[in-house]
Amino acid sequence: MIEFHEVHKYYGDYHALRGISATIREGEFFSLLGPSGCGKTTLLRTIAGFEDISSGAVLIDGKDMSDVAPNKRPTNMVFQSYAIFPHLTVGENVGFGLRRDPRSKAEKAKAVEEALEMVGLKGYGARAAHALSGGQRQRVALARALILKPKVLLLDEPLSALDKKIREQMQVELIKLQREVGITFVLVTHDQEEALVMSDRIAVMFEGEIAQLADPETLYRRPNSRRVADFIGVMNFLPAQILGEAAGHVQLEVGGLGRFEVTEEQASARASGAEPVVGFRPETLTILYEGQQAHDREAPATIDEVVYYGDMTYYDVKLDGVDAPVRISMRNVFGRPVLDVGTRTRVAWSAGALVLFR
Numbered sequence: 496m497i498e499f500h501e502v503h504k505y506y507g508d509y510h511a512l513r514g515i516s517a518t519i520r521e522g523e524f525f526s527l528l529g530p531s532g533c534g535k536t537t538l539l540r541t542i543a544g545f546e547d548i549s550s551g552a553v554l555i556d557g558k559d560m561s562d563v564a565p566n567k568r569p570t571n572m573v574f575q576s577y578a579i580f581p582h583l584t585v586g587e588n589v590g591f592g593l594r595r596d597p598r599s600k601a602e603k604a605k606a607v608e609e610a611l612e613m614v615g616l617k618g619y620g621a622r623a624a625h626a627l628s629g630g631q632r633q634r635v636a637l638a639r640a641l642i643l644k645p646k647v648l649l650l651d652e653p654l655s656a657l658d659k660k661i662r663e664q665m666q667v668e669l670i671k672l673q674r675e676v677g678i679t680f681v682l683v684t685h686d687q688e689e690a691l692v693m694s695d696r697i698a699v700m701f702e703g704e705i706a707q708l709a710d711p712e713t714l715y716r717r718p719n720s721r722r723v724a725d726f727i728g729v730m731n732f733l734p735a736q737i738l739g740e741a742a743g744h745v746q747l748e749v750g751g752l753g754r755f756e757v758t759e760e761q762a763s764a765r766a767s768g769a770e771p772v773v774g775f776r777p778e779t780l781t782i783l784y785e786g787q788q789a790h791d792r793e794a795p796a797t798i799d800e801v802v803y804y805g806d807m808t809y810y811d812v813k814l815d816g817v818d819a820p821v822r823i824s825m826r827n828v829f830g831r832p833v834l835d836v837g838t839r840t841r842v843a844w845s846a847g848a849l850v851l852f853r
């Protein structure tokens with residue numbers, strides 16, 4: 496649907512996009528995720544045609560877009576600032592893009608009503624736009640984009656101005672909406688949780704480059720570099736010594752965990768320094784209560800810090816012989832006490848959950 500071929504963008508001397516090549520599939524919910532200034536908005540704007548590229552090509556539906564003006568592209572953009580007209584009604588805002596549409600007034604009114612229904616604002620057409628809440632304004636902006644039936648909807652941090660509860664609600668609604676209308680959504684966000692929740696696939700960007708492009712689960716479970724691992728969720732790292740490699744496996748020795756092996760697939764991630772490290776997510780470890788058996792392996796440890804979150808508890812534990820604590824997240828279960836700092840315990844873990852960065 497959308498193809499980037501070696502896209503470069505310079506602002507003067509500043510190299511904002513450094514050879515982006517990627518394909519966004521038809522009908523998918525695709526996110527551009529990265530820290531501030533990594534170039535995600537710039538890349539999104541090259542799809543819309545708001546930004547000329549310095550070299551390379553952007554194709555939509557197999558067609559090179561370099562000579563196609565923004566208003567001639569099959570795209571529409573929803574911005575972070577809702578950019579709705581406060582002096583118009585909700586219906587007038589939504590129907591704004593149909594000004595020059597040759598359809599009859601009645602047909603246009605029907606299209607407006609349909610678009611409002613899609614975003615959960617059925618019956619709001621006659622209301623004054625200025626009287627809407629932030630979440631409702633964002634829905635109006637969405638309806639206004641959807642009424643033009645774009646093949647691609649571009650969303651630039653559309654939810655970032657909303658508070659947490661409404662934002663989470665809108666995330667779920669946006670996913671549903673995207674499934675209903677079936678058009679390609681491309682979302683820019685710096686919020687990794689938002690990207691994980693909403694996307695079919697995510698491109699993680701740093702400094703004008705795509706560091707990894709994958710589905711949310713792969714990004715989370717198999718980050719291809721320490722930098723991606725650090726950006727998405729929490730990951731524990733322990734220094735590892737590589738003892739050898741044979742038959743598709745890498746033998747390791749890790750302080751606190753002992754000797755074990757991982758598959759080549761688990762060992763394909765890049766370290767940021769020269770030293771190899773193993774990484775593991777907090778929920779891949781479990782604290783064993785008395786009498787509980789580990790399914791796989793276990794290691795002795797002492798609880799160093801406890802952070803209680805209601806449904807979850809985070810334990811920072813020190814594996815025997817390791818100074819730096821590792822974080823373990825445990826779902827709280829009724830009837831099972833939260834353990835105290837200083838408790839001697841055993842930690843269950845599994846080599847299959849580790850990633851080797853080297």
Ligand code: ATP
Pocket residue numbers: 506509511529530531532533534535536537538685
């Ligand atoms: P944010 O989340 O902060 O919006 P971003 O990842 O979307 O960040 P971009 O807006 O794409 O980043 O900007 C990428 C880089 O290009 C930044 O360093 C920015 O300062 C620079 N930049 C963007 N637009 C221009 C411009 N018109 N002129 C010069 N530099 C620009």
